[in-house]
Each structure stands twice: as C-alpha cells, then as structure tokens.
Amino acid sequence: MYNFKVKSVVHDYEVQFIDNTHSCLLNELRDGDFIIIDNNIVRLYKDIFDPILERTRHICIDALESQKSYQGLIPVMQQLIENGFRKNHRLFAIGGGITQDVTAFTSSVMYRGVDWIFFPTTLLAQGDSCIGSKTSINFGNYKNQIGGFYPPNKIFIDLAFLNTLEPAHLQSGLGEMCHYYIVAGEQDFFRYKNDYPLALKNKEVLAGLIARSLEIKKQYIEIDEFDQKERQVFNYGHSFGHAIESLTDYRVPHGIAVSYGMDMANFISVKLGYIPEKVRIDIRELLSQIWQGFPIGDIAIEKFKAALGKDKKNVGTELRLILNKGYGEIFKDAMKMDDRFTAWLKEYFENEL
Template sequence: MEIIVGKDLFSKLQKFLNKYNKKSIYIITDENVAKIHLKSLISYLSTFHVRVYVLKPGEKSKSLDIVEDIYEDLIENKYDRSTTILSLGGGVVGDISGFVASTYLRGVDYIQIPTTLLAQVDSSIGGKVGLDFGKYKNMIGSFYFPIANFIDVKLLNTLDKRELTSGLGEIIKYGIIKDYDFLKYVTKNTRRIYDCDEDVLLNIVKKSVSIKSQVVNKDERDLGIRRILNFGHTIGHGIESLFGFNTYNHGEAVILGMMYETYISKEMGLIDDEYFNEIIINLINLMPNKPNIETGDSSLSRIINIISHDKKNVDGNIVFVLPVGRGEVEIFDDIDIGLIKNSLKGDWL
C-alpha cells in the first residue's frame, strides 16, 4: 500500500491509475464534498470509465441500507472484479467505501482520498472499515487496506473550524502518546493550522500518519499496542454517546476525554502538575465552550454505565490509556470508579 502525503495530488493519482491499468472507477463521495472537489477530480479521469455515488453527508449514511443501495448500483452497472472504488470524502465516506470494497465480489481494490483533517490523520490510516448498526457505532466491519492513500492537504482549505478542531484532537493525541516534541510543535502552531498554512499542515499530517502507521503496523488487529491510540477515547466515547452524537463531533469528544483522563493520571501521581497544566491549557484552548456535562448523580452514572459497556473493555474491566510522562502512556484496567466520577464532575477545571 502506498501512502502519499502532499499537495495537488490528482495528477499523481491519474498516473497511478494508468500505471496499474485501472479502467473502471467507482467514486463514492458525499454531497458537500461533491460540490467542492468532484469536478476537479473527474477532470483527471476523462480516459477512464467513471460512475459516481453521492451520499448524504453525516454519520447516518454509515448504514447497511446505504451499503445495499451501493451494491445494487454496482451490480446494475456491471462493475466487476476489475473495479477500483475511489473514496473521496471524510471518515464517513472512507469507512463505508472501504466496507463496500472489502465485501463486493469478495473484495475489490479501493483508493482513499481523505478530505477532512480527521480522515487524513486518522480514519484513512490503519485499515479499519465499517458501519453503524442501529444505535451501535462501528459495530459491523472488517480490516481492509486501500491499495493507495492520496492525502492532499490542499483539500482541507474548505473545512470549517470545528472540523479542523476535530482533526486537531487526534493530532494532539499522537503527541501525548508518542512524541512530546511533536506535541510542542502542534500547540505552538495551532493558529497556523486553523489558517490552513500548507507547510504546517504538511508537517503535521506527515508526522501524524507516520505515528499512527508505526503503531498500527505493530498490531494490525488491535489486540496490543494499538490500544494506546484510544487515549481520550474511553471517556470521549462516553461523552459522544451521552450527548447522542450530535453535540460534539468525534475529535471534540476526544479532546474532552483527554482532559478528564489527564486529570485521572495526575490524581494517580502518574504525571507532575506542570505537564498536567500544559496539556489541559492546550486542550481547553481548542474548545470554545467549557464542557457542560451535568454533574448530577444520574448523568454521571449514565456515563459510567456507557463506559462500562465499551467494546474495548477486557473481562468487564474499563480500560484506560493514561499519560505517565511526556510523550508516553500506559494501559490501565483498574481505575477507581470514584476517581472517574471526580474527574467528570469537572470542578477542577
């Protein structure tokens, strides 16, 4: 698999398709991305047989109904084993395209062109593809790698601020779990990232892709070290779910999760006050509004209940990834529930 990070990559994609003699292309995208980037992409594909499937934007499209509809469209239009599926969009488009590619005719080639910061640094890397099932997120899926991933930072210019924040959550996570110097670089350059400074974006996307790839390559099936990528996600998923997936986007929920989990780490004496303050200040600066998790017993119990049922737990124990030093984390499964509740009450914020 090739991962190419750069600018203006559509002509490179065209060369790639020619080199591998790919003639039949099936693009999956969503309405927002189609409006902005589809015309330009198609202008590079004039010598190929191309069909486009456009999803409604948003998480609701990651469903079996939509997958069925795509299968039908592929069959009716006689797309066979030689088909290459091109995913042009954020994580939703990427996850569903990859799932279709992994299952249609027992698997056809697919290529990712991620268009959100989150998709570029996270969801397009690592081979996880899948769907939501009813209210259960990412419940159906598989591991399936694209034959190439064209990560073009110029496509990010049209993202709104909250989508950039979402990606930044995961990027800061990489610094905290693996690379303190990178954390420093990212927090120093936050303004430039929001301004879509191409050089800074190139640096941070390259580094993030490299950190995630290194971790994933050691543990493709998510049974060991890959779990450190879940820093911020234990409480983050609890918050996403508590608010019904429509108050905070994924990266924002992870930012909040990292704040609460860093507090747990400090209270356990795993990190010093200076590092704790550094992380919290940088994270809080990304969130326009202070988190408003109700501190009443019922919502605290609800969130603990959600966290207790997380599919990442092992033998019924809640698994946490906690900072233990600068650029370093460890996995714990014996955290005191009282401490989790104290953290969530947030009166320390």
C-alpha cells in the first residue's frame, strides 16, 4: 500500500496503510506502553481490542470536546503517573481527532515529551489531522486555544474502521479533504469531484483520495510546519466554517462547516473579480452534495459577523480571509468588515442558502 515519511522539525515520522490493526498493534506494543482509546471503538471493535486491552494498560475516553481540556486531561495524566508510566514508555492513541488531541497534547507535556503512536479511526483523522503535528485542547467554550506542535512517531491507517462511521462523520471527512484538492490545482480538484460519489461505495477509491490528500498536506507542512506562511492556505473555508460551527453549537460537523466556508470564500472571490462565476459553480456543485442535510439558513447575519470578528487570525478589526484566485491559487487577503462586505454576506445568505 502507500507508505510514506513526513519530515518534521520535532522528529520525522512514518505513515503506513495497514489492513490488520490487531496484529500491527501487537507487533508495536512494548512493556510499559499505554493505550488511550475511544470508548466507541472499544464497543464497536471488541474482537480486535478486548484481548489486547486485557493485558495492556489503557485509558478509555469519551470522544467529547470536554475531554480535550485541562479538566478532561487531569484523570488521564493522573492514571499515567499513578500507574508507573515512564519517559521511555509510549502512548498509543486509537480514535478520531479528539483522541488524537488528548494523546498528542499529553505526550508533548508528560516528562517534557514522550513518544506516541496513532491509529486514526475517523475519515477526518485519516485523511487530514493525523499528519501536521498540531496538538490543541479547548479552554472553556473556546476551541483549540492551547497547544503546540508534536507529531506522533508512527501512524497506522486501517480503512476498515470507516465501515462503522456515522454518515455525517464520513461527509465531514470528505468535506475537510476537499480543500486540499482545491489548493492543489485544477487536475486534483476535478479528480476529487469525479471520485467523490465513488468513494462512498468503493474503498479503493477512498484509499486513493486519503493518500493524495495527505500527500498534498505533506508538501506544505514540510516547508511550513509551524503555520507561519505557506501552510496558512489550508485555512481556506475555515474562518467562515468556525463561525458556522460555533453559531450552530457544533450541530454542523467541522468538515461540513468548512464546505460552506469554501463556498462563501468563493462567493467573495467572485465579487472581488478574482475568479469567474464558472469556477465558483463548478466547486459549489461538489460542496452542495457534501453539506446536504445540514442547512444553515437560519443563522442571523449580525451574529455571523460577530463570530467572524472573533477569528484568532484577524489583525485588529480587519479580517484575514483565505480567498480563491483559481484552482491552485488559494491565498490570504485582508478584508474590512464594511458595508460592502456586509451587503455581500446578506446577498449570500438570502440567495445561496
């Protein structure tokens, strides 16, 4: 299968596609290692994990946003310390992005850094978050406010986990992966658009899309791991997306909110003369399939503007938006929240949702 290495300032790491998590995990585990695993994975995959968990020290967590917070981490760290977890032992994360963030953050601070190994089980984690080193936890109601960059030492991707994923989480992963393909260029975008309906039925197609998505992300994180410059294009769709997530109390999953966000960024890009309407419509044909079943037409514009104004990437009162000058030409632009911008948002909410 497709295996590759990612270069990192912290330490290089390897991504392997596997088809037998049980034997891979048994092969990797050493005395003293601890598993941090999502309760839903334990429940859904008893045959794989029960025999291993019987003889390996582990912590089961609920994949809830409240778990990735200082309060949520206290019992995790307490169990590690009280049960003889040492600096030469490793943490194994098995779950989606929440389990990843809990384990990555813990690994980065325990004893000033311990090794960790990741088995991502959601599409979002397999096709996006597993590489890139980010380790954020929440602070109160504020998402991903605290953290750093601390990649795993190895990542093992087993597509079999996706069989039990809720359709909304599958859609969300496909929405998140989409932005990589628009950033990469026209050929990649149309491949994604073409493969999208097939990926839902055919694992080979899905595996190809995951691998390419990671390959695109790898090119950027290897030159700008700490998100100072080139990597920032991956915020495409995210300023609008985060506003949608928070105003819908996270009822709209991240990748679906980002799909709306990309469409909004494209709408503004047309208004500014950056892309022709045809490009916006070609992309919207795909995005509208991804966000199906998650309407957001009831969001009030004033609240939307207020949420956009809180984006941590803003400078002073100016927004920093990632806009579109064409496939493969995604870039950062400054934008005043003036009457013109408000009128465009109003037009979008009235006519496009």
